[in-house]
Amino acid sequence: MVTPALASENQPTDAIPDGLIDAPLTAAKTASRVLGQATTATKDAALAAIADALIAHTARIIDANAEDLARGREAGHSSGLLDRLRLDDARVSALAAAVHDVIALPDPVGTVVRGSTLPNGVLLSEVRVPFGVVGAIYEARPNVTVDIAALALKSGNAAVLRGGSAARSSNEVLVAIIQEALASAGLPADAVQTIDEHGRAGATALMRARGFIDVLIPRGSAELIQTVVRESTVPVIETGAGVVHIVLDESADEQMAIDIVVNAKVQRPSVCNAVETVLVHADAARRLVPSVVEALRASGVLVRGDERARVIVGDLDVATDDDFATEHMALELSIGIVDDLDAALAHIRTFSTQHTESIITRDMANAERFLAEVDSAVVMVNASTRFSDGGEFGFGAEVGISTQKMHARGPMGLPELTSTKWIVRGAGQVRS
Amino acid sequence: MVTPALASENQPTDAIPDGLIDAPLTAAKTASRVLGQATTATKDAALAAIADALIAHTARIIDANAEDLARGREAGHSSGLLDRLRLDDARVSALAAAVHDVIALPDPVGTVVRGSTLPNGVLLSEVRVPFGVVGAIYEARPNVTVDIAALALKSGNAAVLRGGSAARSSNEVLVAIIQEALASAGLPADAVQTIDEHGRAGATALMRARGFIDVLIPRGSAELIQTVVRESTVPVIETGAGVVHIVLDESADEQMAIDIVVNAKVQRPSVCNAVETVLVHADAARRLVPSVVEALRASGVLVRGDERARVIVGDLDVATDDDFATEHMALELSIGIVDDLDAALAHIRTFSTQHTESIITRDMANAERFLAEVDSAVVMVNASTRFSDGGEFGFGAEVGISTQKMHARGPMGLPELTSTKWIVRGAGQVRS
Structure with a gap:
């Protein structure tokens, strides 16, 4: 038997990601296969562990955030940016509460979207499945790190996150806490990863990681979103500016x-x-x-x-x-x-x-x-x-508001973080 | 009041298409607004006119096709390619029959996908709407010209087509016949356009026409599809090679x-x-x-x-x-x-x-x-x-088989050529 390679001949050469983030992408892909088969109970238990860990590690989070704030002040960031960046006791509690909100949402995975029995007896059903690996590129809001991770996990997806450099220390600690909680709940820690350490080159590699990132969601300014839309070769959900x-x-x-x-x-x-x-x-x-x-x-x-x-x-x-x-x-x-x-x-x-x-x-x-x-x-x-x-709209949580026409349009809930697949059950039927 | 410009300041500069295909893109966009509001009866009448015109102009089509075949033989194209390119009486009849198949399909536009009444009495419904303008890039199969045009029209979309250069004469005549039939049925002729005359540069402009092309569908070899996926900044539906x-x-x-x-x-x-x-x-x-x-x-x-x-x-x-x-x-x-x-x-x-x-x-x-x-x-x-x-699968016609996970996965029918929009009907409600 042949040795499985990372990418096959008939896939485009750029399916092999730029070496920079090979390791997190491959690990996320592998983890996504476990996430995709995890039951709702397992995923909810992991999310509860994450919420608990955020509270338990409040001091560690605030310390890391203080580093970001100090760097930001030195760099002369605006007070608005610094405020969006800031985490305190109340805001860490809010992060944990947001994770609990996601636990309360119905799991979209496994929903039968439609189905039929063909004249020849073949049973057909279209079922919701996770995308696989969700990528996110966003700005200096550490709450997005927790939000996207929780929404991705609940919908059975792994997540590769690229937050703004201004929030690097906060994000690093938040992702470490999430990973510890995932492992404690028996799910792969690699299901949530950050590539912040690789800076802009990491973001570029993420946008080109065909075969590894199933969908990429930019969150932030119109400029950031347009850059991601223009530069990505992976599928993007454009969430949008509103004039x-x-x-x-x-x-x-x-x-x-x-x-x-x-x-x-x-x-x-x-x-x-x-x-x-x-x-x-x-x-x-x-x-x-x-x-x-x-x-x-x-x-x-x-x-x-x-x-x-x-x-x-x-x-x-x-x-x-x-x-x-x-x-x-x-x-x-x-x-x-x-x-x-x-x-x-x-x-x-x-x-x-x-x-x-x-x-x-x-x-x-x-x-x-x-x-x-x-x-x-x-x-x-x-x-x-x-x-x-x-x-x-009653979706319980919001993944973003899509201003594109493909896949999702308008406010997106958890089902919009899934794809579907067709299940065909036969008894030996062939096509005549 | 301000003068409407083609693109506003806050849209990306590349929303203004490269000058090469400005005219067809702008005309298609304008025509798409009429198509989007056309009733099923009007669209079906136009499709019937197209089917009739294809039969009536069989000789004209075969003459144009003969030019392509002669050029192809001179260029030493394979017998397989020449066969896919060839149109004869039977194949033109088949083109017209395919249009009649599309007439028989239910119109997806206007379908209410879901809806609810919010606690404050606001009525919410998500309704299928056309994408707007569908782009297609494909190879030397003139039947795709008629197929995509018919499927796009039935689903309320305008279409901008870029077929293989080997079928240029055939496509030119087919599109001219479709345009004449559209006009005779009271719909804008510009709803179906070919940009074949602009060659590869036209294809590139089509792939970059953000704000003008709402979705781009490549049909053909794995190589063609991967090129479109990699080079496009407009949303693409990847229809796929099957290993x-x-x-x-x-x-x-x-x-x-x-x-x-x-x-x-x-x-x-x-x-x-x-x-x-x-x-x-x-x-x-x-x-x-x-x-x-x-x-x-x-x-x-x-x-x-x-x-x-x-x-x-x-x-x-x-x-x-x-x-x-x-x-x-x-x-x-x-x-x-x-x-x-x-x-x-x-x-x-x-x-x-x-x-x-x-x-x-x-x-x-x-x-x-x-x-x-x-x-x-x-x-x-x-x-x-x-x-x-x-x-x-019982979809009546096939737009292609999507191998991507966004928007559509697997065999695509007419509904996959539509987007949705949210309709909100209130009586003065504000958010508290």
Whole structure:
């Protein structure tokens, strides 16, 4: 019998990963075969061990995090970045709680998606299976390390993680703790690995690891996501930036418009489902723009407007094309006036990142047209864009919000971290 | 109001396609918006017009095809390639018949995949929508031009096609006929386009057309598919080469083993679900190998064997690792002897393209282990690998067989040419 090699002749030569991360990739692949066959009970026990270990090792985690923070301060990182990076007692408890949330989720592996009996008696079923090895590339948020590891494990996947260099010490300790807990629960420690030590070259190798990484999920800035999408030869799930629009139609109820726009901008301005642009029908502009602007300003929002909006509210800042194209992630919002629904749809086609858009209207025909024609992951009528969220959708946890059209679109839950396979049971049938 | 530009600031700069195929990409994108809203009746009428036009223009098609054939003979193309390229009366009729088959398929667009009412009364539904613009890169088979165009149109997508240069004249005429028929049925002619005239540079531009091509499907040789997968920055569905295995377990019924192996190799050797390798349990090798080899040889199959198989049947040709790694697509097959199921699984892990594998056994535990542990799109027990096919699975037509794990795995039907979007209907709800 032949000796199994790592890659066969008929696979592309780049299936052999660049030597740099050979070891973790191969180990993760091997571990993924054990994870893929593990029962829900085994996986949940391992997750519980991880949650316990995070609490037990709180001091060790905070010490490592202090190194990252010190390095970050020296490097002159912004206070925002340092805050996202910081772990304290409460935040470590939150990490453990997030793992418990994942334990509570139903295990998608083994779900029969569809099936049939063929005319010749062959039994056919399509069953959910883990992807295998999930890769993740993200920025300096150590909570993502625990989140992705827990979601991957619950769905039967191994995980290879590449976090931002700013969180290297924190991630190293978090992954070590996860690995110890996995081993204590009888699962391979190699099921969760970090390649942070290899820096940018490690990230590049991860993006090219065809045959080893079954799906790669970037989490972070639009720039990071676009880099991963462009440079990867492994399949990527693009989770996305949100330049989110709300259209105030001619017939929009004024109070509803105010409530939804303010909620969509103010309730949590730093997330991707927060609104960035409000487009107002020209025939409702004088009725709606002043009160919407007043309510936004009362909540501390910097409101910009295009030329026509500034005719109505003279002291609006100027909204440029750059503003309309930017995800501000802050208490800033741009208002544009549009002649009709067609003009609103054209603006959205130009500037939307196809994440989430909503229309406020009483007109059924316009509502249905908007829902049908806007090509975004989530389209809404008379609801706040803040509902575009896995938790709100009832998925229990959110893997991210996909802005691509393949595999998963919109908020992703655990099933989106699985593939399927077809099981065919025969009794000797051949094809005639 | 701002002037809509082709791409906004926050999209990657490569969203603007290389100038070469700007015009067809932009036209296809515009046409896709009409297609996406077209009713099933309208799309079916357009498909019927296409089928009629193909028949009406048979002579024009055959004339153009004659140019390709003449060029191909001059270039010294193989008789196999020339045969795949050739169109005659019967084959043009078959093209039209294939379009009628697509008309008969249910339209996936608008299917509600799932839905719920949230506790706050918001109505949520996930609905199938077209991808938008489907790209295809394929080789010198003019039938693929008609197939992909028909499948794309039925699922509400526009299509941008890049066929092999050897079929350029045929494809040009086929696309012109399709465009005329589309226009006659009131749909935009631009919904189906060819970029064959731009040669390899056009293919490269297509692979980079982020924001214009929603999904790219390569069809053809393993080399072509791997090139597309490696070079594309648009999402790709990898349809695959099949190095397909059948395992004859210790308990395999001899007649069933013979019937299935012969069927899987001989019934149609040139397709991806034909078996390439038979792995035989060592303890059944003396019982099974001689009769399986005899039956294969009686059907004209060249049988190769590893060292241990050649101890049993002395005059087998030598099977090298290259043979075990090759999709022969011919009446050739390699036999390997394995010590146990573990060794069979290890061989499959090394050499399989993760398309389809089958085990012949009477042992339930081994059957279940094989189904659970083999990481292929389709796994079978006691059935011919030739069943791994969209038609056999009851999908009515086959878009291809996906060997990747994202979006679609295994035989793909029309629904796999769609994405979904989330529709949210509220009555003014905001998030608290």
